[in-house]
Amino acid sequence: MEFFIGHYNYWVVIILMMVGLYTVISRGNLVKKIIGLNIFQVSVFFLYISLGTVEGGAAPIIAEGVKVYSNPLPHVLILTAIVVGVATTALALALVVRIKETYGTIEEDEIHNLDHSL
Amino acid sequence: MIDVVVDIILLTFLATTSIAIMRINNLFAIVMLFGIFSLLSAGLFVVMDAPDVAFTEAAVGAGISTVLMLATLALVKRKKEPYYDEAPQTHTAWLPLIVVIVTGSALVYGTWDIPSFGSPDAPSQTHVARFYLENSMLDTGVPNTVTAVLASYRGFDTLGEVTVIFTAAVAVLLLIGGKRPKPALKAKDEEGQDEA
Amino acid sequence: MKPNLILHVIAKFIIPLILLFALYVQFHGDFGPGGGFQAGVIFSAAIILYSLVFGLENAEKIIPHHWLRILASLGVVIYAGVGIESLFLGGNYLDYTFLGSNQIAGQHLGILLVELGVGITVASAMLILFFAFAGRGRE
Incomplete structure (x- = not known):
């Protein structure tokens, strides 16, 4: 039971990662591929934040009377990665919009x- | 104990939502589910003691990126019903399924050696994290260690991230800023495709 | 689009609060959760809400496009400029210690300016993205 609780986070991270990967490589719709990539991305965020969590720790804001804090470094990395992630997602969506305007479809x-018909 | 229970319930919700996203065909429903997915992730980040990250994920994932995806859907929808459905799968994707199962099993096998969730003596907790937590108050006088690391210790990194966001905005402007062009070639292509 | 009374009233009530909250997150980020990235996104969410409820043309009157482009560059310039300023004052690039009279004051000022730059760039970049996608739908 202890092993299960201690590793459940990582297993769900792997499930999310594989769902994202499967969506990216098996679906032909470009918007759905991008959403699959986003799920993959969120799973990586969870991996980092899970690694940084300390049992019984508080948020890493220094305060009187608190001894244990969670690790601030993954928070910094993921915080910036989320905002950069939405910017790059927007870039991918912009490419999809241009593909739709040129080809008239977003199915691969x-x-x-x-x-090939040209 | 209660946060472990909340953690497990939210993670189960999250996995279920992601599988629903994978299986549903209607893109509009997928985008709405993705908003729920982001909100659940924000809740989980709070449970895992990362309020800064939760803040960002709630505002970005459930707010901005959902709006951007809806705007994209309005631009890429079909001409007639069904507007938002993806094309039906012509064949079952066995090869991707095998690839995913094999990769997933290898990764699960890898978790056997990871220190369990929240253990205080994991390698990730024993190096720089302790340094930041002990010294940030003396070095910068800023109680929020995340801000101190973000803006001061790793300031050069953050400069790069800001530049990436700026570059992405410029690239999007170059791609779809301005009005939509109406070339004659495009109209002809679409007609041909409708007939086929 | 037909105007919806409930949406208009609630939006008018809630948008100033969102903007105020964004400023709080921006300048209180040293002491509580928050900072430039979050504040920028929340700020842009308020303006996106405005343009969803009151229409794109009205939102473009509040913040014209060329302003957004200037602001997005300005944020990066503020950030890089703080680094160059600390070079001139005798420190390393982005070493804020020399910006103030002592180390703590210098670091405080440096972090405040840098977070301000981040906030300005993120807010205007998100608005640029939204206006690009939303404006594409118009013929």
Whole structure:
């Protein structure tokens, strides 16, 4: 039971990671691929924050009478990664919009057919 | 104990939501579920003692990125019903499934050696983390260690991150800023495709 | 779009509060959770809410596009400028110790300025992204 509680976080991280990976490599819709990438990204965030958590720790804001804090370094890395992540997601969505305007579709198979019929 | 229970329940919700996102075909529903997914993640970050990250995830994931995805859906929807459905799968994707299961099993096998969740003597807690927590108040006088590390100790890193955001904004402006062009070639292509 | 009375009243009530909260998160980030990244995103969320409820044209009147582009660059310039300023004052790049009379004061000023730069860039970059996507739908 202790082993289960101690590793449940990591197993869910792996499930999320694999769901994201599967969505990216098996679906043809470009918007859905981007959402799969986002799920993958969030799973990496969870991996980092789980590694930084300390049992019975408080948030890393120094205060009187608190002895144990969680690790601030993963928080810093992930905090910036989230905002950078939304900026890069927006860039990917912009590319999808341009693909739709040029090809008239966002399905990978149809784009492939259009490319070969020219 | 109570935070372990909340942690496990939220993680289970999260895994369920992600599988629902994978299985649903309607893109509109997927984007809404992704907003819920982000909100659940923000809750989990609070449980894992990371209020700064939770703050950001709640504002960015449940707010901005959902709005951006909805705006994209409005631009890429089909001409007629069903507007938001993705094309049906022509075949079952066995190869990706095998790849994912094999990779996932290898990763789960790897977790056997990870120190258990929250253990205070894990390698990640014993090096720089202790240094930051002990010295940040003396060095910078800022109680929030996350801010001290973000802006002072790792200031050069953050400068790079800000530049990345700036560059992404410039790139999006170059791609889809301004009005939509109406070339004749594009109109012809779409007609041909509708007939086919 | 047909105006919706409930949305208009609630939005008018809640937008100033969101902006105020963003400023609180920005300048209280040293002592509580918060900082430039969060504040920028919350600030832009308030303006995005405004443009969703009152229409894109009205939002563009509040913050014209060329301002947004200048502000997005200004944030990065503030950040890099603090680094160069500390070079001139005799420290390393982005070493805030020499900005104030003693180390603590210098670090405080440096962190405040740097977070301000981050906040300005993030807020205007998010608004640029939103306006680019929303403006694309118009013919």
